[in-house]
Amino acid sequence: MTPTKTPTAPASPFADEIRKTTCYMCACRCGIDVHIKDGRVAYIDGNRDHPVNGGVLCAKGSAGLKSHTAPSRLRAPLRRTGPRGSGEFEEITWEEALSTAADWLRPIRQDAPEKLAFFTGRDQSQSFTGFWAQAYGTPNYAAHGGFCSVNMAAAGIYTMGGAFWEFGQPDWDRTKLLVLFGVAEDHDSNPIKVGLGKLKGRGARVISVNPIRTGYSAIADDWYGITPGTDGLLILSLIHVLLKAGKVDLDYLARWTDAPVLLKEAPGAPDHGLVLRNDEGKALVIDRRTGQPAPFDAAGVRPDMGGRLVKDGTSHRTVFDKLIRRYMDPIYAPEAVSRACGIAPDRIHALAATLADAAFSEPVTIAQPWTDFRGERHEEMTGRPVSMHAMRGISAHANGFQTARALHVLQILLGTVETPGGFRFKPPYPKPFHAHPVPHSACHPGTPLAGPHLGFVRGPDDLALKDDGTAARIDKAFTWDNPMSAHGLMHMVIANAHAGDPYKIDTLFLYMANMAWNSSMNTAGTMQMLTDTDENGDYVIPRIIYSDAYASEMVAYADLILPDTTYLERHDCISLLDRPISEADAAADAIRWPVVEPERPGHEGVRGFQSALLDLGVRLGLPGFVDGDGQALYSDYADYMVRHERRPGIGPLAGWRGEDGSREGRGAPNPDQLQRYIDNGGFWVGHMPDEARFFKPWNRAYQDWAVKMGFYDAPQPYLFSLYCEPLRRFQLAAEGHGERQPPERLRARIKAQLDPLPLWYRAEAEGDTDYPIHALTQRPMAMYHSWGNLNAWLRQIHGANPLYVPLEIMEQHGLKDGDWAHVTSPHGRITVPVVGMAAVNGKTVWTWNAIGKRKGAWALDDGAREATEGFLLNHLIHELLPPKGDGQRWSNSDPVTGQAAWFDLKVRIEKAAVQPESQPAFPPLKRPPGIRP
Amino acid sequence: MTCLPTTTDRKLGLAIDLDTCVGCHACVISCKGWNAGDDGAGLGDADPYGADPLGAFLNRVHTFEVQPEDAPAQIVHFPKSCLHCDDAPCVTVCPTGASLKRTEDGIVLVNEADCIGCGLCAWACPYGAREMDPVAKVMRKCTLCVDRIYNDALPEEDRIPACVRTCPAGARHFGDFADPDSHVSRLTAERGGFALMPEQGTRPVNRYLPPRPRDRAPEVPMLTPVAEEPTGFLAWLDRALEKL
16 A cells, blocks of 8 residues: 555644743743743743753753643632641632731730741742741741752852852853762753753863762763762862872962961960951952061952961961862872772873863863952953862762852862853852841831841851840751851741741741642651640641642642743742852843733632731731822832832843833833733843953953943952851850850850861761761752642653662662662651662662652542552651760751751661552542632 | 555655764654644643553654673664664554555555454564554554655745754754755764664665763873972962963
């Protein structure tokens, strides 16, 4: 038979119209083209003009329409009718919902605003939600950074004025060597893939340090399958080898870092180890021209990294002097660290040699003159083409802050930060810690907080402590337990509120945070805390308000639900005031706008959370939300995005400001601003002058441009901090200096671990013998937290999550693929299916994150594999470490930032009988009204 | 039995770079979205929120572990879709003429109007590249986005398969393998692109670019110390700083 005709093309979703907005299927925030047909979303692909993704789009992004139409979408505000945790609700009107919330929150604000704890999860509007919380006056506000990556963010800010992802990126077009540390499918999703493609295209080398060789590590030229929690030790060993060989960028260190800054050496004195400063507060260096001390930024100064000074009987040595004495110590030799890291000494030597070769044998030079902050003109820009990227793999450990610091110190020693071919900041970064606010926590009835909740402490004076020394915040952020908790500790809120420690609260208000499931450690315990009652039969946490777009597990544990829209139905701003999407050469921001209207036929309907929060602010009469007559200042969030000014001329969106839209950065509100964004594809990009593109912290052209754009109000050049002086101030307090003193139980730890030079200590809990195996989770590339399995397409890719077990361990326990195993930690036991794997560190098991679902949630059938086979490792992790016999329960977190140390989990494994479903299993939740699988 | 053309004017197909594919499934879902159509009827999903969701996909990514004798284990992500074979057994086995290979560009298609859903083609394909639509009960397969690549309604730069347009890592390339100067032909020549399972005699058009060698010791000199102790290092430093 011969075919006679060509078939007609398959049904094509050729659009009536393409509407361009911003994706929200993960935190990457790519530009998307939403194809609309007959008023419906027909297809989504990438926006070719967008600075983040340039047209490409990941599986999550393309699957967005299935999340937009998912049956788990909420349809109306809900009021709990059954016991908490049952999932029994009735639909109510928005007026009832908002007046109920206002009636709960009004008296709290008048009496004790701290009794509201307002925490947001995957929030991309923290600038706004924080502004609301500040106006309300509660000190208890943060987003999810405390269990995400605050170690990374804080270490970066304190060391060099920015970290990875939203703060900066590899110089993808010029780098010759990229080293990834602990990066799975992590932020930022598409730019890393695009960048790896570029590197592969020109034969640049990619090295991955990661216990698991999936994803990006799979395509790395070289894989270091490190033992979890030892990255810091490996990095310090690399520093050891590089220093001994003199393979550090001395010119860079002398000019742009605190390496030549003088430190006081007066053991026992209250300023021992602090920076020597002049009367104006400027750090002093020895000028090699004169041999005399001079301010670091004086015109023509040639800082001497080997300088010494005896002044008033006190000797002073440089940071660099201290640094080489620390890291030349043989305890950091590859031969000494090899066993702990699980990497052979010769491979550590080889990695150091590879770094040195890429950095120093082929520098990258751009013929672009520029002038530095000391006034010296440079004819060209020369850099070291080594870049690095790291994420949670090094961050989510109890040594994560110091490990991230160590990594930045390595980058800086090689002269690779803000130089061509290296790592580049993205506006409004770089911004040093001393240009950020300090945290504010003093709270007074009926009164706004005096400043933002979150910030960067300089020393003990900035801690969020009450006069009696107890924590001012419910999460105990910015206390001696974790003084630099710049993102708060969302993971401790429920446990602390349940324990009434440091105090009881009245209302817990959460947004986009699945705390009753995958966003909590100790998941079963968290569910218990949310439902516990006191001796009167009242809930220990009296009221819970929650906003989500979907019927997640957390919905069932709230009393009042404010249903959010999907990301295609809402206004949002991706703001420079918040979590920016800029590129190294340009500032950028973006909007979301309702490309389709939120319709929930037969139900009350949903509202964008930010607009609901604005309404609540008006009902409560919050300053900034109402005028002097109590009238609303903004009609909705879109109106706020356009007309709100944080400082005169500075608003949420930087593009098309000024009454005629001709200004960028600074300018009066422009009533047509959102239309200008829509006309431009949903985003704005403002390029910096060519002269400003590198050496940004020290580059006059960049500093002037940053001021013009409104990132700050005066140029603020600064030196990178190899030495973290704020940490030294906490050590001094622990040594007995100053009025604010740490509790006795913490003195030794602060002295040992809050070291101003990066150090490594074993992160995981004690009990190696009983629990010899590390257990990790990773995000699959096609899934993002719990946002994936409600999606009909994505759940066909990752519908279940076995535990991946090294082949040796499989053999040792007589396990075959598909067998079941008990996995036990000091905190609990799960029973799950296992699959063997070779490309993994031999002491490490792992699984995909948040595939497991509770029956009844997310509008899945009770028989869905996610709810039967799927499981969470969270059940094995506690927010507290096991008792150590010292009478204390230590928090399972980083001692500097409080970051949840969920990658410190250690387990043992035993073969189990075949199970009908993973254990623990929980009773099904009832589905809210209108939700059907 | 359906006949194949003896030759085709062009040989459109994909060059897929296994060195660069990170296994993100972007191509899988972009393909699904485009070919499902605005009403989803183009690629059905049975039981989408149930215990056993089963949807038709024209492109899937498989993941394999490789365990070399002398190197750490490796992972290869392997995207698989129709290879648009010159000797396509899925076409010759078709009893109705619904399966066909186009003379003008070599694309293998299914004329759904004539497909009786017998499934013989899926059995005949050695690559498992065809899937029965669980809802429409007709055979589905990669069309190379024939409704995109010739579509004047799309901007010229978008007249490529959806999977190629979306691939974040740039691991997918589309072009004419009959033209030795095409991008895909040159890539194949430069990178040693190979045909999948040539022993099957299907003469596939698509090519895979192999992973570059991994885990090789870098060809760089090992570092030698300038000093063993801090004091010696400081003396070296002083000399080095003088030279700056």
